[in-house]
Amino acid sequence: MGFEAQKTNRIRGEKFLQTYFSGRVLDIGCGPDLVTPTAQPFDREHGDANHILDYLPPQTFDCVHSSHCLEHMEDVRNALAQWWTLVKPGGHLVLVVPDEDLYEQGYWPSIFNNDHKASFRLDKKNSWSPVSYELRELLSNLPNAEIIEIKIQDNEYDYALLRILPGPFGRFLRLLGKGTLWLHYKRRSLFQRFGLGKTGIDRVFNKIERFLGMPIAQTDGQAVAQIQAVIRKI
Incomplete structure (x- = not known):
């Protein structure tokens, strides 16, 4: 999920940005996509976000922001507690994580990001x-x-593309679907390698995948599939 902060900022609007991203802001797991140009980045080159208190002192920031990073942490509760410790009293934590139904779509381990450790x-x-x-x-x-x-x-x-089936039948389709998904990516790579466009076989596979409810990575485009939370430290 690339440049999700930019997509989310378009949803948030100017008032949200001015309210929460003023003062000293830390952006955890930002990569090249800082939530605001004045934010202090904290990514892999700066240290391990699982143990961020080893690098930064408590109650240092007016706002701690993290977009699509918490799901990569080895111990979600401990990492979150450390991030929260960095927030000054009266400050805010702004957190964005994928919604498991909309993003993972019933598949675990995640088929869209194999580094996800939580949903x-x-x-x-x-x-x-x-x-x-x-x-x-x-x-x-x-x-x-x-x-x-x-x-x-x-x-x-697009909720019309979402299909999560619970129970034994759903598990069977997910197992079957994983094999179909592997074939899907293999044929895509072959088509790209040899410069081939849509073929009759390709259309048949698309129909099979749609019938099986195969997940589509909608966040590769402009869609977002996430939960946003704003928490104030009293």
Whole structure:
């Protein structure tokens, strides 16, 4: 998921940016996509975000921002607790994570990012994912935390392409689908290598994949499939 902060900023609007990204801002896991030009980046070259307190002192920042990084942490609760410790009293944590239904789409391990170690849901008691966290509960357990907003962002997302099937039949289709997905990428790479366009076989595969409910990486385009939360430290 590349340059997600830029896509999310277009959704947030100018008022949001001025409200939360003023003062001293830390952007964790930003890569080349800083949430604001004045933010201080913290990425792999700066250290291990799982143990960020080894590099930065507590209560240093007016805002700590992280977009699509928490799902890569080895210990989600511990990493989040350390990020929260960096926030000054009265400051904010702005967190964005993939929504497991919209992004992972019933497949685990993730087929779109094999470095994902956790998935996230919002206001749902149960999950198909074996490593799922309910985000509201997770954030509510932070000390002195007030959730200002928490919501699913699905701009440009086409729900007609989403199909998550629970139970044994769904698991069977997911196993079958993984093999189909492998063939899908293999044939795409072959077509690109030899400069081939759409063929009759390609169209047949597309129909099979749609019938099986194969997931489509909509976030490769302008769509977002995520949960955003803003938490204030009281």
